[in-house]
Amino acid sequence: MGEIIMKTGELIRKIRLEKGIKANYVYNDLMSRSSSYKYEHGQDETTAINLVSIVERLNLDFPEFCNLFERETNNHKRLETYRKNLFANFRQAKLKDIKLVKDQLEKFYKRDPLLSVKHLILIADAMYKKLEKIKLTKEKEIILKYLKKNNNWGFYEYQLLSDSLFMLDAASLKNLFSTNDKWREFYKDENNLELQVFKIQVLFKIVIFFMISKFSEAEFFLKILNDLPISENDVQAKCYQQFANGLRKIQEENFEEGVKVISDVLTYCQVLNLDNLFAEFATILKKNFNYDCFQSGRV
Numbered sequence: 001m002g003e004i005i006m007k008t009g010e011l012i013r014k015i016r017l018e019k020g021i022k023a024n025y026v027y028n029d030l031m032s033r034s035s036s037y038k039y040e041h042g043q044d045e046t047t048a049i050n051l052v053s054i055v056e057r058l059n060l061d062f063p064e065f066c067n068l069f070e071r072e073t074n075n076h077k078r079l080e081t082y083r084k085n086l087f088a089n090f091r092q093a094k095l096k097d098i099k100l101v102k103d104q105l106e107k108f109y110k111r112d113p114l115l116s117v118k119h120l121i122l123i124a125d126a127m128y129k130k131l132e133k134i135k136l137t138k139e140k141e142i143i144l145k146y147l148k149k150n151n152n153w154g155f156y157e158y159q160l161l162s163d164s165l166f167m168l169d170a171a172s173l174k175n176l177f178s179t180n181d182k183w184r185e186f187y188k189d190e191n192n193l194e195l196q197v198f199k200i201q202v203l204f205k206i207v208i209f210f211m212i213s214k215f216s217e218a219e220f221f222l223k224i225l226n227d228l229p230i231s232e233n234d235v236q237a238k239c240y241q242q243f244a245n246g247l248r249k250i251q252e253e254n255f256e257e258g259v260k261v262i263s264d265v266l267t268y269c270q271v272l273n274l275d276n277l278f279a280e281f282a283t284i285l286k287k288n289f290n291y292d293c294f295q296s297g298r299v
Contacts, residue, residue: 008051010156011065011072013040015058026057041154043195078108079116083163086120090127090166098127119143119160126167136167144172155198162202165209170217173206177224197236200228204240208247212288215251222248236277239265243281250289 016026027036030050038044055065082101089097102124109117126139143164150157203225210218222244230237243265249258269278
């Protein structure tokens with residue numbers, strides 16, 4: 001998954017809450033309540049004219065807002081670097097390096113107590129416990145509580161779910177999916193194409209996680225992926241569906257048909273120059289299967 005870029009609405013929300021200004025005042029005559037919620041949670045952007053009006057209602061000069069946005073964007077990039085380092089160290093089971101990144105995050109949090117930093121610290125703690133085979137309770141409960149209380153997710157919530165997958169069991173995820181309408185309407189009326197693609201990437205990651213770690217639990221999540229009303233023009237989403245179904249056939253010991261489906265998907269990615277998607281699929285196969293058989297299309 002690619003790097004998530006900070007949106008103007010996320011900073012507007014932070015400033016508005018810090019100043020104690022009501023959303024009704026800021027967005028009156030500019031956008032509806034539902035539109036302003038999506039805007040502040042990074043799901044939509046607004047026009048330049050609207051942004052100028054919003055900034056004025058927050059009692060800021062526009063150049064001042066631009067400087068704040070630049071600073072917050074730099075902080076966002078720093079956090080993304082910490083996040084990538086955490087997961088690289090986790091994959092290599094480097095306990096000391098995980099602890100080092102956590103220490104850096106705690107210093108960051110003292111300077112700027114952002115919720116996103118707090119969540120990364122929790123993830124670092126969970127990684128350490130996971131590698132040390134210590135039961136995860138507090139970290140899991142805090143993450144799930146945050147995700148359950150937010151009905152409208154933006155990039156941040158989907159990324160948090162993806163990052164926390166290693167500490168969540170199937171029952172917790174099923175409960176999260178079953179009690180939230182966002183999953184039943186996963187693909188419906190999504191105006192933000194970038195967010196739409198990211199949502200499917202996260203769902204695909206969950207499907208693959210259970211196919212590899214606990215196949216008996218994968219069917220629930222695969223059904224959600226297969227039930228999405230994906231258009232024929234959405235090539236990337238179709239590839240995710242087909243690849244996951246090919247893996248299911250292999251796990252069910254229908255090897256020949258499964259290998260053919262996956263080989264066709266890989267060929268399709270190459271023909272359409274979907275290099276990032278091809279690399280994502282190839283990495284999954286190399287880690288868990290005999291990759292050469294998929295390239296040749298033979299078992």
